[in-house]
Amino acid sequence: MQHPHSEQEPWQWPEETWRQKVNHVRAGKSLKPRHWPNNAPFAVALSFDSDHETNELREGGKSFGRMSWGQYGTRVGIPRIEAILSKAGVPASFYVPAVCALLYPEEQVRLNAQGHEIALHGWIHELNSVLSYEDERALMLKSADTLEKVTGSRPVGMRTPSWDFSPHTLRIAQEMGLLYDSSLMADENCYELLLDGEKTGVVELPVEWIRDDAVYFMMNRFQALRPYTPPEGVFDIFRRELEYAYREGGLFQLTMHPHIISARSRVWILEEIIRLGQSWGAWFATHADIVRWVKAHSE
Template sequence: MNERTPPTWPAGHRAALVVSIDVDGEYGVIAQHGASDWYWRTQAQYDLDAGLIRLLELLADYDIRATFCWVGRVAEERPDAVRSVSAAGHEIATHGWDHQIYTRMTREEQREDLIRTREYLATLTGTVPVGHKSPFWHSTPDTVPLLQELGFQWNMDVALGDLPVVQRPDPTREPIIQLPPSRWWDDYTFFIEQALPPRLVAEFWEEDFAVVRAEGKLMCLTVHPWITGRPGPSRALARFLDFVVTLGDVWIARADHVALWWRERERDLDQSATSSTES
């Protein structure tokens, strides 16, 4: 079972890319800087009306379906935005009710937060979200078992490598597919912690992706409408997508599609390993 062949992505694709977009509204900066920090709150107010629209147009230009990780309270304030993103064929996943950090919650509080966010998003789109990204990627040892118990399919919190990883703390339940995030695949690192020129950011992601593709692996990009949705930074994403699309052999897919495909692939590999042992 250890000697598995390198991953072959669907339809002969050589590597895979997930574009994940975290819709935090003001709640990311409130959780980080406090509700009284109006400087950051006003910057983050760019999220829905300007940034999100620009990113949606960019995705439409490339005919790419992305995964939107949505904060529950932002959805409650702007249900129209969730509905229109879902109607455009993008995946809606959970990203905490109000972006509170899971490492400061009890297991029961995490459970309530996951259920409340998932149920609310489901009422807006008619589709129950199957994926979860924890606010600030701060999960605890309780998070994956809870996701498994609640019937989620994927999580994007832990960088265990450059491929999906099957996590099955409860062997009697369906697994959680852990999709790899990275601090260096996050626009926050480049445009907020530093203010780098968009062309350099695109170049960084292109260098990373060239290696990912050579190794047949997966990259999960994280961007935010209030950051990459700004004029110059949106060019970083456009240049990077140009690069990836031009390669011609990359599967650009929603996180749920990657997770489902990986789960089926692992099941097939397990079955063939079992039958070769039996024979």
């Protein structure tokens, strides 16, 4: 989306330019439903970004230490998460880079068979905003084909790697006929997505950095990136978000990573969020099922 004024500094832009940028990808109508299934007071959408080794592969695969951290996600994290979800009887959505699906096909097949959603999360956790339209589209299509081949089910939703959204991403999602995206942050409830002011038919199930375990617990030995919040502090943030969603009759969405949340000193956060949500009567559902519900039951 090149514009004749793109070489100017933002403070030099005419009104047309900054309005065009703001309105290119925009939140449309709120899709907060009139009620939730079985008159549940609110809804909970648990998600896990199964990045595994692709966080490091994207950077060139030079750190075997970081790749081993990714392997922990599939070796320890996924089975631990599976057991918790199974015991509680709640479904979740797993966003899987296609390379991870090829590395661990049995993991995706198993999760899919248990009623969890397997959804798009890029090819190799690439930064799609640096790609051309043609390259981004080709990778998204190849990723969808790969997940379908592995699981037998074609994904209906996506979450861009690192929540990185290019000027082309929504157009490609629309062309692919995807039901929803879960990468943007304009609301706490679902909303319809507009592209240059026009309805796309794609629903946004929004995320938020404060409801993401990685921002509190990530570690990189070669950068100034260190865990800075104790598990009790993270749980308090998540719990307050959950409680407010309950009070408003809205949606609580949570993003976690198998190689991060499943550590022995942290996994209790997931258990407690599920216990609290169930004690308050929440409807737990995959992101896809929540989007289907809000499309059918919004004002």
